[in-house]
Amino acid sequence: MSKDDDVNRGSAASCGVLSRRNFLKVSVTGAAIASAGGLSACMTGPMAAGKTTKALALYQDTPNRGRRCGGCTHFREPNGCEIVAGAISPNGWCRFHEPLPA
Structure with missing residues (x-):
């Protein structure tokens, strides 16, 4: 590598041009952050920061095969x-249904 290459590389960096390595590093980091956000949206129960929507819970106002x-x-x-946000009917049902202990 010659001194001219070093000079050219330095001037490109000072102009805000990303190297391929830095571009890939930033891209992978962004993808990881986006994935983590998506995973947290899917979490339910005690680990979730907030409640999930009725749509994500597949909530319905009627029982499902006797489960309500x-x-x-x-x-x-x-x-x-505890899990689904909004008003919930005692006769409703969602995918998080867990029967009371007998």
């Missing part, structure tokens, strides 16, 4: 849930 929110460990009287 009123018989779930996550249901909170009169119309709440």
Whole structure:
């Protein structure tokens, strides 16, 4: 490598031009951050920062094969849930249904 190459490389860096290595480094970091954000949105239960939406929970206002929110460990009287945000019907159902212990 000659001195001219070093000079040219330095001037490119000072102009804000990204090298291929730096571009890839920034791209991979951005992708990792975006993936982590997506994963946190999928988390439920005690590890989740907030409640999930009815749409993500596949919530419906009617029971599913006899399973209903009123018989779930996550249901909170009169119309709440530990996991799903918003008003919840005791006769509703979602994919997070967990039957009360017998």
